[in-house]
Amino acid sequence: MFINRPQNFSYKNTIYSHGWYQLAPFSLDEDNWKLTYTFQNETSKKPVSADISETDKKIKIQFSDKRTSKKTQEKIKKCVKRIFRIDEDLTEFYQLIEEEKEFTWIKKLGAGRLLRSPNVYEDLVKTICTTNCSWALTKNMVTNLVQKLGEENNKGGKSFPTAEAMANVDVDFYKEEIRAGYRSEYFVELAESVAIGKVKPEEWSKTDLPTPELKKEMKKIKGVGNYAAENLLKLIGRYDGLALDSFLRSEFYKKHNNGKTCTDKKIEKFYERFGDWKGLVMWFDMSKRWLDEQKN
């Protein structure tokens, strides 16, 4: 199964856009540039693993189970499009940065798209796992969630757990098995709220709510503060927040402030001219060094 690649799209630089590709159920074979993901499957409950790779003009999806139904294949194709943001229109973003020499590399390298999960709920849980801890611990928590609560297929692939599966375990499980620490209570509350339909993260992608109001909605969820909400907004395609975290701040100090610390207001002022796209501009401005270090 194939998907057409959009203009200004780099398969590799989209995978490397941020750390999400390192989080289960994603796994990346860098020698063959094969991104594997195990998708939830509502119809049979048995998840489906798929290898994603690129050809000259297309993105290729290969299913580990050849008996995967056409209907499921089509659903997974839709998910892959979401993961790579195939249908996202970045024309305005590229036009905006074209006027600034410092940022023209983004378009040239086909960067600009942030890898994401097949659904908002997974991005939400993973974002909470990034708060107040090292990246190693984030990976550990997410791996535990997938290994201990995800469904397994006959190839050994495990999917990210559903809200229902996450709601079926208690706080002690999150503390002892997931090693989520103080986040454990947040996960129980969140999973229960999503499972009964009280909180609907998937609606966030479709709502017409202005960003500040949507951000307020997101921050009602325990464990979601300013950084987490703005990170989620970026993942659903709203880039008017910077999602400042310790990584972005320290990179900004090094690159634009002679290594000295400064206020968040100063950082915000620097990117103000990019309006609704400032969050995306800042992310790629700060992560250029990281992209340069990856295999290209």
Place this chain on the structure above:
DNA sequence: GCGTCCAGGTCTACC
């Protein structure tokens, strides 16, 4: 081996 620091922050109480 042990203690301390801190990392892709948030929450609550208090002012």
Place this chain on the structure above:
DNA sequence: GGTAGACCTGGACGC
């Protein structure tokens, strides 16, 4: 609305 202090984990670091 702004701020201080508590909150879990685990790797890095110094001793």
